[in-house]
Amino acid sequence: MLTMTSISRSFGDNRVLDEVSFDVRPGRMTGFLGANGSGKTTMMRIILGVLAPHGGTVSWNGSPLSTEQRPMFGYMPEERGLYPKMKIAEQITWLGRLHGLDRATAKENTDRLLAELELTERAGDKLEALSLGNQQRVQIAAALVHDPAVLILDEPFSGLDPIAVEIVLEVLRKRAAAGVPVLFSSHQLAVVEQLCDDVVIISKGVIAASGSREELRAEHGTSRFELVVAADAGWVRDLPGVRIVELDGPRAVFEVSAPDGEQAVLADALRRGAVRAFSPVVPTLDEIFKEVI
Amino acid sequence: MSRASFTSATWLVAEREMNVLVRTKGFWISFVVTIVGLFALVVLPTVFGGDKPVVAAVDSVASILDGEELEVRTVPDRAAAEALVRSDEVEAAVVPDTTGESALGVRVVALNDPPDDVISALVAAPPVDLLDASAVNSGVRQVVILVFALFFLLFGMGGAAIAQSTVTEKQTRIVEILVSTVPIRALLAGKILGHVLLTMGQVVVLALAAPIALRLGDQGELLAVVAPALAWFVPFLCLGFVLLAAMWAVAGALVSRQEDLGSTMGLAMLLVMGPYFGVQFFSDNPAVMTVLSYVPFSAAVAMPVRMFTGDAAVWEALLSMGLLAASVVAIVLGASRVYSGSLLQTSGKVGLAKAWRHAD
Numbered sequence: 001m002l003t004m005t006s007i008s009r010s011f012g013d014n015r016v017l018d019e020v021s022f023d024v025r026p027g028r029m030t031g032f033l034g035a036n037g038s039g040k041t042t043m044m045r046i047i048l049g050v051l052a053p054h055g056g057t058v059s060w061n062g063s064p065l066s067t068e069q070r071p072m073f074g075y076m077p078e079e080r081g082l083y084p085k086m087k088i089a090e091q092i093t094w095l096g097r098l099h100g101l102d103r104a105t106a107k108e109n110t111d112r113l114l115a116e117l118e119l120t121e122r123a124g125d126k127l128e129a130l131s132l133g134n135q136q137r138v139q140i141a142a143a144l145v146h147d148p149a150v151l152i153l154d155e156p157f158s159g160l161d162p163i164a165v166e167i168v169l170e171v172l173r174k175r176a177a178a179g180v181p182v183l184f185s186s187h188q189l190a191v192v193e194q195l196c197d198d199v200v201i202i203s204k205g206v207i208a209a210s211g212s213r214e215e216l217r218a219e220h221g222t223s224r225f226e227l228v229v230a231a232d233a234g235w236v237r238d239l240p241g242v243r244i245v246e247l248d249g250p251r252a253v254f255e256v257s258a259p260d261g262e263q264a265v266l267a268d269a270l271r272r273g274a275v276r277a278f279s280p281v282v283p284t285l286d287e288i289f290k291e292v293i
Numbered sequence: 294m295s296r297a298s299f300t301s302a303t304w305l306v307a308e309r310e311m312n313v314l315v316r317t318k319g320f321w322i323s324f325v326v327t328i329v330g331l332f333a334l335v336v337l338p339t340v341f342g343g344d345k346p347v348v349a350a351v352d353s354v355a356s357i358l359d360g361e362e363l364e365v366r367t368v369p370d371r372a373a374a375e376a377l378v379r380s381d382e383v384e385a386a387v388v389p390d391t392t393g394e395s396a397l398g399v400r401v402v403a404l405n406d407p408p409d410d411v412i413s414a415l416v417a418a419p420p421v422d423l424l425d426a427s428a429v430n431s432g433v434r435q436v437v438i439l440v441f442a443l444f445f446l447l448f449g450m451g452g453a454a455i456a457q458s459t460v461t462e463k464q465t466r467i468v469e470i471l472v473s474t475v476p477i478r479a480l481l482a483g484k485i486l487g488h489v490l491l492t493m494g495q496v497v498v499l500a501l502a503a504p505i506a507l508r509l510g511d512q513g514e515l516l517a518v519v520a521p522a523l524a525w526f527v528p529f530l531c532l533g534f535v536l537l538a539a540m541w542a543v544a545g546a547l548v549s550r551q552e553d554l555g556s557t558m559g560l561a562m563l564l565v566m567g568p569y570f571g572v573q574f575f576s577d578n579p580a581v582m583t584v585l586s587y588v589p590f591s592a593a594v595a596m597p598v599r600m601f602t603g604d605a606a607v608w609e610a611l612l613s614m615g616l617l618a619a620s621v622v623a624i625v626l627g628a629s630r631v632y633s634g635s636l637l638q639t640s641g642k643v644g645l646a647k648a649w650r651h652a653d
Contacts, residue, residue, distance in 0.1 A: 048473040050637060071474050081466030086313065098305050098474050142470065 001025055002150055002181050007056035009042055016042045018205045024181040031196030032185040033289060039205045040185040041078045044154050048075050071099045074148030076156055080139050082127050088138050089114060089123035092145050099146035106145065113141040116171050133164050140168055151175060153184040157191050169195055193285040203293035220288045224255045225262045228277040229269050239265060253281060302475035306483020311491055314454060324495055327447060328502055335510035346410050349374040349386040354399045358387060363414055378402055385411045433515060438598050441526060442572045445594040448492050448534055449565030452541040453558065455488050459545025460554055468636055477633040485538045492534050500527050522601035525610055532617045533593025539628035540564055546635040547643050556642060564590045572598055579604055587613050589620035
């Protein structure tokens with residue numbers, strides 16, 4: 001497990017991270033959310049040792065992370081970067097060797113990854129000859145070639161078309177399923193919602209919320225329900241302890257003040273006729289995000 | 294997974310630098326042009342200047358030219374001979390001497406300059422004993438100094454590739470991946486090592502080609518003088534290149550975009566051009582040359598030149614090389630500090646002082 005404890009960092013007088021603490025658990029995809037300038041990239045650079053923190057520690061399985069351990073990380077920086085004039089297979093293999101793999105293993109991993117990312121036929125092309133989306137896939141391969149024990153990806157999905165998102169997602173899920181902690185930042189909340197297990201929300205350099213996706217939803221969920229009946233649902237508005245949020249013909253969205261107050265509403269609805277749908281309204285990540293930051 | 298050791302990381306970086314550079318057309322073009330230029334400089338004068346001089350000779354004295362390395366056209370009288378000289382068809386004419394001034398009984402007629410080769414063909418030269426055998430004629434000397442200085446300039450400027458490669462890494466931000474993987478010093482060491490090895494390779498090929506060219510050019514005596522100087526030049530040039538390589542790497546690390554490279558390359562360029570012009574201008578001034586041959590950057594070219602002209606003793610060369618090696622260590626260490634202090638500053642240009650302090 002990767003643990004960040006009280007990480008602080010300033011640039012001049014600007015405090016970008018203030019006592020930031022959170023965990024990235026093995027085998028789980030952790031989404032790292034925050035508005036532009038909230039400190040996501042700074043945090044990731046500190047994890048990778050590219051920037052030094054002004055306070056706090058990053059630890060791996062309980063002990064502070066050492067320089068020697070950093071090459072076991074797979075890193076995809078926010079501003080993409082590989083050698084534009086180097087052939088992609090050669091480039092990925094070289095990065096694998098730089099991370100400590102021998103030539104044969106690096107070559108083998110490169111071939112496998114390029115196949116997984118559907119880039120095999122471009123293996124001999126220079127990076128600059130590829131479309132931006134494909135360059136992005138190469139960047140993913142560069143982060144994965146040495147079978148990293150931890151993955152830190154800054155906006156891995158930005159710039160990818162939906163098909164590419166699926167391909168990359170598949171590759172990342174496989175790593176997470178193998179027990180690798182994956183931390184990725186994103187501002188595309190819908191994407192994060194669909195694929196992360198844990199969520200960390202950072203706002204102005206402090207952690208605004210963190211936990212598993214379900215926990216967060218439960219925590220930030222209101223006692224809000226949606227009811228769809230066969231006839232008009234106008235009667236709901238007259239029930240005690242019920243506040244209507246939205247009412248549209250047979251559909252009503254309401255909040256109850258007492259615990260299990262929704263059960264009375266359901267019983268009432270069933271007595272009046274057919275019930276087409278009845279469900280709690282779960283807040284989307286988008287809503288939680290807007291609420292906490 | 295084991296972290297690649299400092300040495301293997303350095304070597305991997307060096308290997309990449311070399312791979313990239315030898316695949317560029319520019320590298321091979323400049324290398325081939327240099328070799329061709331070297332051969333041209335040495336061989337062409339022999340090819341073009343090697344023809345036998347054409348001489349007109351009046352019938353009655355033509356026999357005196359028998360067996361000489363001259364192409365003789367016989368003419369009936371002095372007037373005809375002079376006509377050929379004036380029309381530039383012959384270099385000179387040999388005519389009977391009527392005044393009795395000439396021991397040989399002939400006069401040489403030429404247009405504006407006394408024709409040395411014709412005269413020497415006519416005169417039996419006495420044997421010459423040279424007391425200072427290393428003294429080469431001054432024209433040849435200037436050419437050799439020029440060639441030394443040109444090589445220094447060429448390879449010194451070639452170091453700009455290090456600045457290019459550094460700024461490419463900064464601009465594409467691959468530097469973040471590299472820095473999170475290997476020590477920054479290994480990056481710098483690998484870059485310098487890769488370019489030094491490539492440069493050494495070229496210098497050695499040129500140093501081997503020079504004697505071949507000199508022999509082809511029938512300049513055996515010159516070869517005897519140049520060979521020891523070349524043996525000094527190769528190590529001096531390589532050490533000098535390491536110094537320059539460190540300066541180029543710093544020039545690249547201080548900026549974030551290729552377009553800004555011009556603003557930091559000035560110092561490195563000065564350190565290449567300075568010694569080049571210094572040696573060219575002051576090759577006749579022993580005092581200045583002595584100073585230049587000990588100052589780290591210019592020593593790389595000035596000391597081999599002094600060894601060539603026979604103005605410096607072996608101990609001087611060794612001392613200068615020691616100084617050069619010591620300054621290589623000092624400058625590379627300093628450069629590595631500035632390099633690591635500026636490599637991750639990817640917004641605009643970094644001041645030297647700020648880079649030195651590692652401030653961010």
